[in-house]
Amino acid sequence: NAGVTQTPKFQVLKTGQSMTLQCAQDMNHEYMSWYRQDPGMGLRLIHYSVGAGITDQGEVPNGYNVSRSTTEDFPLRLLSAAPSQTSVYFCASRRGTTYEQYFGPGTRLTVT
Amino acid sequence: TQLLEQSPQFLSIQEGENLTVYCNSSSVFSSLQWYRQEPGEGPVLLVTVVTGGEVKKLKRLTFQFGDARKDSSLHITAAQPGDTGLYLCAGEANPGTYKYIFGTGTRLKVLA
Numbered sequence: 183n184a185g186v187t188q189t190p191k192f193q194v195l196k197t198g199q200s201m202t203l204q205c206a207q208d209m210n211h212e213y214m215s216w217y218r219q220d221p222g223m224g225l226r227l228i229h230y231s232v233g234a235g236i237t238d239q240g241e242v243p244n245g246y247n248v249s250r251s252t253t254e255d256f257p258l259r260l261l262s263a264a265p266s267q268t269s270v271y272f273c274a275s276r277r278g279t280t281y282e283q284y285f286g287p288g289t290r291l292t293v294t
Numbered sequence: 295t296q297l298l299e300q301s302p303q304f305l306s307i308q309e310g311e312n313l314t315v316y317c318n319s320s321s322v323f324s325s326l327q328w329y330r331q332e333p334g335e336g337p338v339l340l341v342t343v344v345t346g347g348e349v350k351k352l353k354r355l356t357f358q359f360g361d362a363r364k365d366s367s368l369h370i371t372a373a374q375p376g377d378t379g380l381y382l383c384a385g386e387a388n389p390g391t392y393k394y395i396f397g398t399g400t401r402l403k404v405l406a
Contacts, residue, residue, distance in 0.1 A: 186336075213392045224298075224382060224396040225337070232392055240393065272336050276392065281325060281344070283394075285336030 184208055186286035188273050194292045195263040203258040203289050205273030212278040214256040215240070216248065218269040219288075225272065231256055232278065263293045296321040298385055298397035306403045307373055315368045315381055315400045323385035326359055326366045327394075331380040340368075373404045 189204045207214065215230035217240075227240030231250040245267060247259040256275075260267060270290050276283040301316045317326070325344045329337035341350050343359035343366060350357045354377075356369040370377055383397040 215392065215394075217396075222398060224398040225384075225394075226396070227394060230392050241395075274336075278390070281327065281342040283327070283339055285338070287336055288334075 186273055186275050186284050188271075188286035188289050190289060191287065192290050194294065195260070196294055197263060197265060199263050201260050201263065203260075203271055203273075203291070205256045205258065205286060206254050207256075207273075207275040207284070208254065209275065209277070209284070210253060211275035211284075212253070213276040213283075214250065215274050216246070216256070216258045217272045217274065218242065218267075219272060220269050228258065228271075260291075263291075265293045267291065268293045296385070296387055296395045298383055298395055300381075300383060300397035300400050302400060303398065304401050304403075306405065309374055309404055309406050310372050311404075313370050313373060313402070315370075315402075316365070317367070317383035317397050318365045319385065320364065321385075321387065322363050323387055323395075324363070324389040325386045326363070327384045327386075328357055328366070328368055329382045329384065331382060331399075337382055370402075373402075375404045375406050378402060378404050 186207045216228040217225040219225045226242045229248040231237045273286040298319050327342045328340045331337040341357045346361045346363045348359045354371045358367050381400045384394045
């Protein structure tokens, strides 16, 4: 039981490049979400999903795309990286009927 | 826009001292959670409170949800160096929406 896994752990991109941050969970959780954490700003919700095929925008969705084709996976796509997207990204999951939310270890992204 | 304000932002205390961290908002939340995050890791859920006035205890940690469900506090008794970390509160405005708003965090350092 690995919980929530994220890859890669670190990534450096040049402005304009695209990439996908991977997130997977093996707990059969319906709910999954992506957050970014910047210094002094806590965590901000980017996108979330309440089930396979269902996604919605959070607080800061611009510049990011998501899809949820399976219960286990919830990838986050950066379409054209910008320096403002330099941050630590966390994926989280939760069963729909409980409050316990589990976070992955994070991906530290630097855009130069 | 819903906001959760935490205070203090930083706290450095001696082992054995007591402390309280506050999480305040002008908005009502259906549930409120407290997390602890250590450097390089994702947040770990400590507790969820859902009823106005609710008090929950986790060993030396006491959590309270305000009667109006707009604020919460975390009290640590006899702090230990192992309590060092970033404490985050997070609120879910409407039950089942899975849209969490996070506070900006309180960074606690307990000196031996």
